[in-house]
Amino acid sequence: MARGLNTLQMRLTAxxxxxxxxxxLIFVAITQWPLPQVLQWLRKDLALAVPASAPWGVYGGLLASVLLLLPLSFWLAYQVMSPLSRLLRALEGAVASYRDGDFSFSIAADRRDELGELIRMHNAxxxxLREQRQHLAQRELLLDTVVQNTPVALVLTDxxxxVAYANxxxxxxxxxxxxxHGLxxxxxxxxxxxxxRRAASSGEDALLSVEMDGGEExxxxxxxxxxxQGRPHRLQLFRRMTRELSRQEVATWKRVIRVISHELNNSLAPISSLAHSGAELARRGDTERLPGVFATIGERARHLHGFIAGYASFAKLPTxxxxxxxxxxFLQGLALHCHFRVQGTVPEQPGWFDAAQVEQVxxxxxxxxxxxxxxEDGVTLAxxxxxxxxxxxVADRGPxxxxxVLAQALLPFYSTKRSGTGLGLALAREIAEAHGGRIALANREDGGMRVSLLLPLGPGGG
Known part of the structure; x- marks a missing residue:
């Protein structure tokens, strides 16, 4: 670029x-040579009636030089400005094309100065821009194809x-x-x-069931x-969840059946075996061992009763x-059931919740x-x-x-424990949401787990 700039400057200087x-040269020719000599030769040799010398002095020579130099100056200026004018007109046309979204405009010129470099940069x-426009059009086509063929109903309104767009x-x-479009x-x-209609007019996310086509959707x-583009718009996505919820419901019932079957087999198999053993002992008249058999049967029956009661409490959680x-x-009563260390200060403001349910959580x-x-001293309550x-x-220093596991821990019947029912955290979530709150699980950066129970303060959320 510097070499081209020097070339143009040298041309202009030349x-x-x-x-x-x-x-x-024109001034010298008029005042010194050859015009005075030509006039003298015409007067002497050809006997023409011409003055012996030029009829003008220095100022007249300057005026004559200017008059002769003006056409030459215009011609030289045209030679300098003509390529610049053509380039400016071409650039004007290119800018107008770019403004209209047409990037096919290019300038055909073969120059080796800085104007040529500018032309090459413009064409590049x-x-x-043409490549980017083409790629953008391809991406828009791909996006439109995906959006148009997605099963989720999409409506964009201004x-x-x-309606500005609908798939x-x-x-x-x-x-x-x-x-x-336009409706x-x-x-x-x-x-x-x-x-x-109510859900769409609320402006908030919602999960709803409606009667459509003779069935519930x-x-x-x-x-x-x-x-x-500087104007407010609203995007609404209507996703049919019936099939997905049905699959989730079937999967949940399968998990429930597996858990219940496992617990029933774990309890009924020993009860059946012990009942058979007790009958055999009674037939033989060996009554000394019968109390132990009956005690074991009672213990397995109580375990089974507690298991069923746990499911019933989850399904029939009272308001x-x-x-x-x-x-x-409250903390003194909680300390009678489990060991923990209170971390930080206790708020002066009282809580507002169902004490029995939150205590169980x-x-x-x-x-x-x-x-x-x-x-043991790593379990804290704040x-x-x-x-x-x-x-x-509630925080700990476990693994x-x-x-x-974090993504599924709050789901009913999900458990990583061999003897777990998967109801503990699910019940905690149910109780928190029944209070208008929520529960969150997270790993601690320095090791351990943190379970946060958020509850509203006071009636109606404080």
């Missing part, structure tokens, strides 16, 4: 030098609730396969089930608002009866913390007020959980 030298830019599933769901979506929803609705909880008495969590292999919520945190 042209200016030619203009200056031409002006000097056009080539890059600020006036007009095939949305057209079949709301308009019998016809286009939705008022609230008017389209008038023909939809009432539950679907379950939908998951996701709604997001954002700005597209929480929250009251104001004083921490001193904490007993299970603290028991799990001890069974994780954590040192209380904190976070905004309008109360956070009860923690893998990502797979």
């Amino acid at each position: 042209l200016l030098g030619v203009a200056g030298l031409s002006g000097a 830019l056009g080539h890059t 600020a006036g609730d007009r 095939i599933a949305a057209r079949h769901l709301f308009n019998e396969g016809r286009s939705l 008022d979506f609230s008017s389209v929803l008038k023909n939809a089930p009432e539950a679907l 379950t939908f998951h609705l996701s709604q997001r608002s954002f700005r597209l 929480p009866q929250p009251v104001a909880i004083q921490w001193t008495s 904490l007993i299970n969590l603290i028991k799990n913390a001890h069974e994780s292999g954590s040192p 209380l904190a007020v976070i905004g309008h919520d109360l956070r009860i945190e 923690g959980m893998s990502e797979i």
Whole structure:
């Protein structure tokens, strides 16, 4: 680029030098030689009536030089500016094409100065823009193909609730396969089930069941608002969940049946064997061993009863009866059932929950913390007020959980213990959500697990 710049400067310098030298030569020719000599020769040899010398002086010579130099200057200026003017017009056309989205414009010129370098850079830019435009078009086509053929009904509406985009599933769901573009979506929803209309108008995510085509369909609705090209838009996704929920329901029932079958076999097989042994002892008249047989049968029956009662308590969880909880008495009562260390200070503000249910949750969590292999003094309980919520945190120094176990630990009937029912954490989640709160599990950075129980403070969430 520097070499090209020097070349153009040298050309301009040479042209200016030619203009200056031409002006000097014209002035000399008019005032010194050869014009005065020609006039003298015409007067003497040809006897023409011409003056003996030029009729003008120095100033006249300068004026005549300027008059003769002007056409030459215009011609030289044209030679300098002509390629620049052509290039500027070409660039103007290219910018207009780029503004209209046409990147096929290129400039055909073969120059070896900085103008040629500029032209080559412009053509390379056009080539890059064309490639990017082509790749963008291919990605848009791929995205449109994926969105159009997804089973999730997708509707994009503008600020006036007009449909800006709708895929095939949305057209079949709301308009019998016809286009939705430009229609008022609230008017389209008038023909939809009432539950679907209410969920769509709420502006929030929802899981709902509606009567459609003679059967019940379950939908998951996701709604997001954002700005597209500087204007507000709303994206709504209607996903049919009936088949997926049915598969999950069948899988859950299979897990339940496996767990129940396992526990029943573990209890009924010994009971059957002991009953047979007791009958044989009674037939022989050996009554001394019968009390032990009956005691074992009773112990297995009690275990089976406790197992069934645990499932029944999960299925028939009573509605929480929250009251104001004083921490001193609550923690003292909890300490009678399990060992833990209170970490940090106890909030002055009382809690607001069903003491019996939350106590059962904490007993299970603290028991799990001890069974994780954590040192006894590593199991802690911490209380904190976070905004309008109360956070009860049970932590340990065990090995923690893998990502797979963390993702499924709160599901009913999921357990990594050989004798576990998979109901402890699921029941804790059920109780937390019944209070309007939630439960969260996380591994601690310095080792161990942290289970956080978030409950609202006061009636109605504080």
